[in-house]
Amino acid sequence: MRAKKKLIYIALTGLGLGFVQKSAPTLKDTFKDDFYVGAALNYRQISGQDAKATALIKQQFNTISPENLLKWEAVHPQPGKYNFKPADDYVAFGQQNKMFIIGHTLMWHQQTPKWVFEDEKGQPASREVLLKHLEEHINTVVGRYKGKIGGWDVVNEAIDDQQGELRKTKWLEILGEDFAAKAFEYAHKADPKAQLYYNDYSLYRPEKREGVIKLVKGLQAKGIKVTAIGMQGHYGLTKPSIEQVEASIVAFAKLGVHVNFTELDIDVLPNPSKRQGADIAETFSADEKYNVYTSGLPDSVQQKLTQRYADLFALFHKHRDVIDRITLWGVTDADSWLNDWPIRGRTSYPLLFDRSYQPKPALQAVLQAVKKDKI
Ligand code: GLA
Numbered sequence: 001m002r003a004k005k006k007l008i009y010i011a012l013t014g015l016g017l018g019f020v021q022k023s024a025p026t027l028k029d030t031f032k033d034d035f036y037v038g039a040a041l042n043y044r045q046i047s048g049q050d051a052k053a054t055a056l057i058k059q060q061f062n063t064i065s066p067e068n069l070l071k072w073e074a075v076h077p078q079p080g081k082y083n084f085k086p087a088d089d090y091v092a093f094g095q096q097n098k099m100f101i102i103g104h105t106l107m108w109h110q111q112t113p114k115w116v117f118e119d120e121k122g123q124p125a126s127r128e129v130l131l132k133h134l135e136e137h138i139n140t141v142v143g144r145y146k147g148k149i150g151g152w153d154v155v156n157e158a159i160d161d162q163q164g165e166l167r168k169t170k171w172l173e174i175l176g177e178d179f180a181a182k183a184f185e186y187a188h189k190a191d192p193k194a195q196l197y198y199n200d201y202s203l204y205r206p207e208k209r210e211g212v213i214k215l216v217k218g219l220q221a222k223g224i225k226v227t228a229i230g231m232q233g234h235y236g237l238t239k240p241s242i243e244q245v246e247a248s249i250v251a252f253a254k255l256g257v258h259v260n261f262t263e264l265d266i267d268v269l270p271n272p273s274k275r276q277g278a279d280i281a282e283t284f285s286a287d288e289k290y291n292v293y294t295s296g297l298p299d300s301v302q303q304k305l306t307q308r309y310a311d312l313f314a315l316f317h318k319h320r321d322v323i324d325r326i327t328l329w330g331v332t333d334a335d336s337w338l339n340d341w342p343i344r345g346r347t348s349y350p351l352l353f354d355r356s357y358q359p360k361p362a363l364q365a366v367l368q369a370v371k372k373d374k375i
Pocket of ligand 1: 104263
């Protein structure tokens, strides 16, 4: 009898072990002691219409960002008219799955309706009117998700691409140089416990890095809390260099803030832009010579992509003391914005899962990054 019991025990443990070995490691488990790993979601994934993507999200990620549905034009399209349903569902999805939920974004020069910068008569808003719009918006949106959304991209892309100066936006033009301070102040008032971020692209560039440092130091001097700087991370296969990205991580950490990689993707397609940024306003018309992998990614490029992701995650892991979160900008290659930017209708391959929801070799390489860094 005893022997039989032992046999059954061995058989069951054997089965158990077999299961553990077969179930592949996931991103969230692999990096659980280091940082959150997440993705930007669209409504089809949240609502379960894209069920395969929803399953992948639950399996792999422990933080989520809203790709579009909390941008001003989506959540607050007209004065006094809010469209909360998609955002409510997004937040409920994150809560149900015990994820760290990000809000994106409160102040940006894009995807913000015209009326925000106008008064009731359609004339350019005064500072007073624009501040009223901003405060009401932030109070309502941040207040609604108080205690549920853990961190907000308060200000997005306020530094220009040339000299790292304040970008010439309507926010700056109408409010003056304290526009960012106001947004942070209102957000902090609406949810004192929420983490508050400054988020931007091309922060590896020395001019932009210095511009952000100046901006954040200015906020800190006013006693404003900036939890982290979000480096968006819309990168190419070879640029920026790992050293450039690292220099910014180190420089930002010296401010006493944390660093997040908030919109990571790797563009493998040729880019007609000379600017190497991620300015969504910079677009080009369709041209097949820039859409070169319509029938699949050649192995040689797949390998470069794999190596690129491995190098980046090894860097992230090295700086895990200051990095709280890595968020990919999309789940599978099919949903990436890079299929439509800077040229519409291209076939792009920027993420860790392919169009059939299958892991790409880059995923395996990323999971290995932990080990590599320990050597
Ligand atoms: C910027 C924004 C994101 C998104 C991307 C492109 O990086 O911060 O919200 O719009 O552009 O999808």
